[in-house]
Amino acid sequence: GQQVMQIPQYQHVQEGEDFTTYCNSSTTLSNIQWYKQRPGGHPVFLIQLVKSGEVKKQKRLTFQFGEAKKNSSLHITATQTTDVGTYFCAGYNYGQNFVFGPGTRLSVLP
């Protein structure tokens, strides 16, 4: 079945440094979603990417969908302590359910 992997599993950065998490699917995806889960909280939808090669920005966050629609990345510029949490990608294929990656846990040291 479809598998979704994320790297790295953990990332510790100094406040102000950049951060990137990568998401890779074993199959071609219809679309991909990104979620953020704060410690003790529930996942919150960030964005959905649909088109091959699509790039979307939300303030300091940049999301990219690969040309082959099998991988994606989330890049945070100049991290802040409020960015702390686990970032999940979820891959979707029509007629199937979303498959979540294992997540990347981000720690930001002040």
Next chain:
Amino acid sequence: GAVVSQHPSRVICKSGTSVKIECRSLDFQATTMFWYRQFPKQSLMLMATSNEGSKATYEQGVEKDKFLINHASLTLSTLTVTSAHPEDSSFYICSARSGANTIYFGEGSWLTVV
């Protein structure tokens, strides 16, 4: 504000008893809801897909008789953990599909079985 409400947020129950968790979509109709279990510092594990008016579809390895799912209306799905044991203690979270591909998560429910 929250578009998917989950209740209770925390529950403690005695071993052997049953616990019901509710998931409600507040301002949209959700023909499909999903139930996940999340262990500490791990990803979301899909337990079952709940379809309004029909039986839930369980993922491999999830006991149907232990985790009863009912989706009686377009805005409510319930998960009942029957004969709970300490190993069932976990964070249970639901999500609801709005439209084609937008998913909203509930706030989650912490279950502790003592």
